[in-house]
Amino acid sequence: MYTQIIFFVLSFIALASSIMVLVSKRPVHSVLYLTLSFFSIAGHYILLNAQFLAAVHIIVYAGAIMVLFLFTVMLLNLNAQTEPKTHFMIKMAAVLASGILLITLTGAIRGMELNSLTDPSYAQVGLVRNLGKVLFTEYLLPFELSSFLFLSAMVGVVLLGKKEEEEIKTPAAGETNLKN
Numbered sequence: 001m002y003t004q005i006i007f008f009v010l011s012f013i014a015l016a017s018s019i020m021v022l023v024s025k026r027p028v029h030s031v032l033y034l035t036l037s038f039f040s041i042a043g044h045y046i047l048l049n050a051q052f053l054a055a056v057h058i059i060v061y062a063g064a065i066m067v068l069f070l071f072t073v074m075l076l077n078l079n080a081q082t083e084p085k086t087h088f089m090i091k092m093a094a095v096l097a098s099g100i101l102l103i104t105l106t107g108a109i110r111g112m113e114l115n116s117l118t119d120p121s122y123a124q125v126g127l128v129r130n131l132g133k134v135l136f137t138e139y140l141l142p143f144e145l146s147s148f149l150f151l152s153a154m155v156g157v158v159l160l161g162k163k164e165e166e167e168i169k170t171p172a173a174g175e176t177n178l179k180n
Helices: 002-023 027-047 051-076 088-110 128-137 140-169
Strands: none
Touching: 002 027, 027 051, 051 128, 128 140
C-alpha cells in the first residue's frame, strides 16, 4: 500500500518536473527541474530494490552531468534576444513526431507483461552484494580489462597534460624569463 503511494508521488514529481523542464522560460530553472526529475527517478530505483543503481544515478546524473549543464548554461548566458525563431512547419513536425512516439509507447506498454516482475526470485537483484558477487565471479576478466583501459586512459591524459605544460613554460629562442 505504502509502496504504491510512494510510487505515484514519485511519478507525479517526475512527470511534473519533466514538463517544467520544457515549459520553463529560464534555462537555469530548466536545469534545476531536470535535477528534481533525476532525484525522483532515483527514488523509483530504490522502490525496485536497486540501491546501487540509485546511488550511481544520483552521483553521475544529478551530481556531475547537471553541474556541467548548469555551468554551461551560466557560461553561455542565454537570453530571449539571442534565441533563434523556429518556423511553424518545424513545430508541427515536432508535434507529429511526439504524437507518433506517444502511440508507440502506448502500444509497447499495453503489450508488456507484468507477471515476471512479481516473481520473488527477483527481490534481491539490485543489491550491491549480489552485484559485486556477479561482477567478481562471472565477469572478472571484462572488469579487469576495463579497469586497465581506464588506468591507461588516465595515464595518457596526465602525460598529455604535462607535455603541454612543459611546452608553455619553455621560452622561445632568444627570450629570457626575466620579469621587469
